[in-house]
Amino acid sequence: MTDTTIEDTFEEFRQEVLASAMANKDFEKIEFLNAFGRELEQCDEIEELQTCISPNVRGVQIDGFGFNSDDGLDLFIADFNQRPVLETLTRTEVTAFVKRLTAFFSRSLSGELHRSLEETSEVYAVSRAIHERGRQFGRVRLYVLSERQLSDRFDTIDLSMHDDAIPVALHIWDMSRLHRLRTSRNQKEAIEIDFESFTAGAIPCLPAHLESDIYKSYLLALPGSVLADLYARYGARLLEQNVRAFLQATNKANRGIRDTILGDPGMFFAYNNGITATASALDVVSDGGTSRVRTIKDLQIVNGGQTTASLFHARRKDRADLSKVFVQMKLTVIDEARFEEVVPKISQYANTQNTVNAADFFANHPFHIRMESFSRRLWAPAPAGQQTETRWYYERVRGQYAEEQTRLDARGKRVFLQQNPKSQLLRKTDLAKYDNIWDDDPVRVNLGAQKNFARYAVRIGEEWKEHADRFDEDYFRQAVIRAIIFKSSERIVSAQSWYEGGYRANIVNYANALLSRALDAEVLTLDTAALWQKQQIPDSLTVVLASLSETVNRKLTSSGRGLSNVSEWAKKAECWISILEHLPQARESVRKSSQGWSKPLATSRRLASGL
Structure with missing residues (x-):
């Protein structure tokens, strides 16, 4: 080691x-x-x-x-x-x-x-x-x-x-x-909060737990200004134990929260349901018989993200005075050894109004366990010119790839990296990106890894409940092929004479999505078996991707785009609609060059789309 x-x-x-x-x-x-x-x-x-x-x-x-x-x-x-x-x-x-x-x-x-x-x-x-x-x-x-x-x-x-x-x-x-x-094991920096650095100081709390080795719970009346300050400082990191899609309230609920903040702030504590939060450690001090929370480690808001964000936006946009606003917080401190197991369940049960819940799709979901199993068992053929077979390592738990290497000596690490090269690391968010580009909404992909994963969690979670057997070895191989095409596209774009060093991610996302739609329109799909054997794309597909990428770049940077900023324009549905205007040309390009890497759709299994 x-x-x-x-x-x-x-x-x-x-x-x-x-x-x-x-x-x-x-x-x-x-x-x-x-x-x-x-x-x-x-x-x-x-x-x-x-x-x-x-x-x-x-x-x-x-x-x-x-x-x-x-x-x-x-x-x-x-x-x-x-x-x-x-x-x-x-x-x-x-x-x-x-x-x-x-x-x-x-x-x-x-x-x-x-x-x-x-x-x-x-x-x-x-x-x-x-x-x-x-x-x-x-x-x-x-x-x-x-x-x-x-x-x-x-x-x-x-x-x-x-x-x-x-x-x-x-x-x-x-x-x-x-x-x-x-x-770090979880590959994230824990949020550590010292309340004494805020004007309000240490927060009074009421212990609300029985003796337990797993958790301790406390009730707090948190000043609204402190909660807004926390969101201003840490943003969505406070909410990472909840997939973002499940923190969206209706417009009516948004208006109700805002109206109370602006019109009747003193009643906010009574009207609002409060927030549910977790932490891995807490420093509670006694002050004249009153318990106060001085510091919190790894604070996560698992229910109440809309309340938190609304306070922040009301103060910023409406110049709301939050001095009379207090929010009820149920804070549960989880033993670090059980953190990954217990926190998703708290998130699940605190969000019972959601049909498909964020906690359903955490690392211990059987979908991820199955993908991990395939990635450890399936050997990818050695590409042309190489002798060694390798694996595509699926990282079910954040930091798992690095953690596994820490248990090895120098020779063991060399062998591990030969068999599981870093270039073939496949993270959950990567899989979500490739699948949503090909089978769902490429616009969502441009909104960032977490928002895209939220949509993926809903879609795959629902499909898993209906047809879990669809997600077999062929599905995993298909995911790998899409990863190979995506990574190849990045190299192709960077090598083009028209590429000036910006927006590569947006260009690649939409170029891959356009390729997918062109194949569908031609009633074709990727020949997964042939591409799996090669572990690289053929020259004919390289030509197609170069052409599609240039088309996408031209549309993204066109003077007629809807927004002056290209990355913001790429996040709009109108951008994708404008790119789809070139679908006929994309179909023609695919029709001419698809031999060797595609096959008729009718003879394939489009698992993710259910066709």
Whole structure:
């Protein structure tokens, strides 16, 4: 058994970036951002990271951005210089990075910046979108992504912005933090809250449990301002134990919550059902006979996400005074050894109004267990020119792939990686992405991994109840083939002369979706057996994907698009409708080049669609 060091994580990540840059024929800085973005999406830190080329403007730098569904904006800057060894990132350097990011935001907000940029550039569209949306942003998060290790002497820096009314937070992700993320069992950073850092201080609580080794429960009257502050700081990370789709209330319920906050805040505690939350640890102190919660580790709101978000938006959009608003919280502290087992059940029973529940599709759902079993048992043939068979490792539990390696010695790890290469890691959210692109709604895929997984959970959960036998070895092989096509598409797009380094994820998503619809229209489907044997796509399919990708890119970046920002336009149904206008050309391309990788639909088993 070996202990992974920060230096090991640095070198491993460095090699991944180099390999991706070579395979995708892309700039190493772009692949660095893409790799970091995948890590942050997987741990629910962000919804998306779209790379962009920073403008040649003195004092301004931006390397990536993301517009969030909760009116948030993420701005990214990359500290990357192909360093061969792990170095130290100083406070002075962080300050310089932050100044460049804040300058970009401030000058974009005022409208000064985008007017000086080339209108065809992606950063122009981002800057203009910031100007147009202005103070509608609920929060801005600045991310410094570094290939170095942050100095131990770093404390805080000034985050003054153009408009102090918009909450701003700084997040530094260095190699130390990435190392902690990759080596933690659940591959996520626990949310640790110190209530004494809030104005309200430690929160009075009432113990509400019998003696139990598994859990302890408490009742709290949480100030509405504190709950809004928590959502402003952590956003959807507070809700990650609940699939997002199950936290959506009706418009009537939304109006009721908002009306109470604005019109009768003192009665909010009486009218609202409150929230249900879990934690892995709690620090309760006694103050004059009153128990108070001082700190919480790994807080998760498993029911009441709509209440939480409504408080945040009412304060931001309506300038609501939350001083009289209190929310009932039932907080259950779960032993860490039983966390993954018990929390989904609490989520399930706290959301009994939902027909298909988020908890039904957690890691212990039989669907995931079956996919995991197939991935450990089925060997993929060696591609042409190679001798070794490999497996496509399905990660049922977050961090499982890394965790399995920690139990091995150096030789065992080499063997494991030979048999289960990182390039063939298949996560739950990856499977959801590929399946929804091909069989459902590609628009949803562009909304981010978690929102897409929410839809997938509903769809597959319902199908599992009706026909669980559909999800057999052929289904798993089909998923792998779709993964191969998707990954190949990424390389194809990066190699095209028209590709300028942005929106690759959107282009690939829609190009794959267009391929799927063209095959359906031609009454064809992928020849899974033939492609499984090759473990790579043939040249004829490469040509088709290159053509479809160019078509999609042209539609995404067209001056006639519905929104100035391309990534936001890609999230609209109207965007997909405009791309489908080119379905006849896509069908013609497939018709001419489909031999060897497709077959008639009537002789196949389209398991996911039930045909």
